Amino acid sequence: MKKQARPYWLDVPLLLGRRERPPEGHICIIGSGLSGVSAAYWLLEKGYEDLVLVDTAPEEAATFRNCGHILYGTVESMQALVALHGAEVAKDLWNLSIHVCHEVRETIARLGLQVDYRQDGYLVIAIDEAEDKEIKQSIAYLKSFGFESSYVDQEKLETLGFRQTYGGRFEAGSAQAHPVKFRNGLLQHCLDRGLTYRSGVKVTAVEEKGDKVIVSSEGWGDISYEAAIIAANAYSPLLSRFFAAHRLVEPFRGQIITSKPLRHALPVTYPHSFDHGYEYALRTEDNRLMIGGWRNHTPHGEVGTYDLTPNPEVERGLRAFVDRHYQLKEKIEWEYSWAGIMAASKTGFPFIGPTDSPRVFTVAGYTGHGFSWAHGSAKILADIINGDPIPSIVAEVCKPLR
Ligand SMILES: Cc1cc2nc3c(=O)[nH]c(=O)nc-3n(C[C@H](O)[C@H](O)[C@H](O)COP(=O)(O)OP(=O)(O)OC[C@H]3O[C@@H](n4cnc5c(N)ncnc54)[C@H](O)[C@@H]3O)c2cc1C
Structure with a gap:
């Protein structure tokens, strides 16, 4: 029998977004793996509204290709x-x-x-x-x-x-745990609470311009937000000049x-x-x-x-x-x-917080331990965005900018 190149976990179908232009909104979250969906969840918990989640080729994400360890x-x-x-x-x-x-x-x-x-x-x-x-x-x-x-x-x-x-x-x-079931369950909860989710949006750049962040994507052009979160982990350098220049991951x-x-x-x-x-x-x-x-x-x-x-x-x-x-x-x-x-x-620790632009945030870089770290780091990011206190060890070692 021919072996499947498809992950075992993806026998559970992935919950996907509609393939259409994302609307403008408050915060655009780029990436619908564990980091992005968790960021949406924790921001909703804090009362944020008008959140837009986007992804491209979501089935390729590490979230659905891992070993299910929560260590x-x-x-x-x-x-x-x-x-x-x-x-x-x-x-x-x-x-x-x-x-x-x-x-x-x-x-x-x-x-x-x-x-x-x-x-x-x-x-x-x-x-x-x-x-x-x-x-x-x-x-x-x-x-x-x-x-x-x-x-x-x-x-x-x-x-x-x-x-x-x-x-x-x-x-x-x-x-x-089953990573697809966890991400799908969390995402469905966010959708029920008003999250907008669009699949097939290949982001090419995320740049602050004046008091807005412009998210540029293939096919859909430039869309403006108050802030953006890069939750694309290994793919971050492909859409963020900041990640590419600093070789963070x-x-x-x-x-x-x-x-x-x-x-x-x-x-x-x-x-x-x-x-x-x-x-x-x-x-x-x-x-x-x-x-x-x-x-x-x-x-x-x-x-x-x-x-x-x-x-x-x-x-x-x-x-x-x-x-x-x-x-x-x-x-x-x-x-x-x-x-x-x-x-x-690059540092051995996740990057959680603002990049070189105060309106562009990230949560990424788990060096193979992302199941728990992505979910927990996204909560810390929501704390940072909301101006809430964070553990001192995070302030010390997880800053994208040093
Ligand atoms: C083989 C393997 C085994 C692993 N085993 C474990 C394990 O057992 N336990 C553990 O804790 N961790 C494990 N990991 C690591 C863990 O899976 C990752 O750290 C975690 O899933 C990262 O989640 P993420 O959401 O940050 O990134 P990803 O899941 O990679 O998601 C990236 C997201 O960014 C989106 N994206 C990328 N580029 C663009 C673009 N240009 N425009 C729009 N969207 C874009 C993608 O669509 C995707 O939604 C493993 C990873 C692999 C590959």
Whole structure:
């Protein structure tokens, strides 16, 4: 059977906007992935009206091509965070990461969204001795800062269906959800509250002119707003001179394969990753193994591309990785294989706030951890726009302008 280049998640149809010229309005939000829809949601919560959301080729967005992990922490281990930023900043960042995960959980509960949300933990698995040491060191830091974290030894990992591993770090608070269901549910809620949404609007520039922001797009010309939010993550440099000039984000291609439903239930029920997070995996609700990564084994790390064609070398690497590290009771058959474009942040932190223009804002740059960070960062952006206080760690590290 031919594998689908379409993400597994997109078997749930995407909620799309009408393909017509967007009206003028108060704030134009560019991007209908997790960042853009969340920005609309949090602004509506604050009483903002007359919001216009636009996108182009929405099915290509990373939001629908990810692995569904909602993780405590950042892309760096606690040991690396402490080494890079010092203990105080590392602790504050970890707290913030927990906070943004809980924002997702609370939004789901508040709106009663049916999004296959499960909060039963996350396992970081070492596949060599050096990583095992780093995991132990990270756990020691986490515990000393008062966070919950525990070591899982090799024997226990074998009972969870793994092999050829060292130990692991378990975080009980991390979660998973269906990204399309979450974004659709949140978007439908916003539409019910008056959000205007237009699909097929390819924005080419966002510029402040006088007391307006002009959003220029292919086919629809220039449209004027009081303010705009660039929520296009990896695509931001293609429509924003500010992003391009400062090289705030670098696009890179992530790739995922997903099996047919397995007859024997995978013993591990929660999100997990290996090799410093370079491989990441999930058991889906219908008992498929979803696994992504392997880009670090390619010559250029899949950096600098917007091409969504899966790389066969990465696909082969992922399959071999599964053969090596999972004990499966059956021959696995792969059904889906797709790619998506993420944004590596220049600073390692998301960019939240005004750009070089006080009426043009952004929320972007999650370096592979966007599910929780996009939703939580968009809330912080709404606070900034509304003049409300924000956590001091955000003011310190997440400013687009320094
Ligand atoms: C393979 C892969 C696996 C991942 N796994 C995880 C994971 O397990 N957990 C996790 O937390 N994160 C993960 N991520 C990262 C996460 O998916 C992203 O950080 C997050 O979805 C970014 O959301 P966003 O809304 O900012 O950007 P996107 O979802 O990329 O959305 C960008 C939006 O901008 C719009 N746009 C772009 N250009 C234009 C234009 N010119 N005009 C108008 N609109 C435009 C697009 O239509 C789209 O709506 C993964 C990403 C990938 C690719």
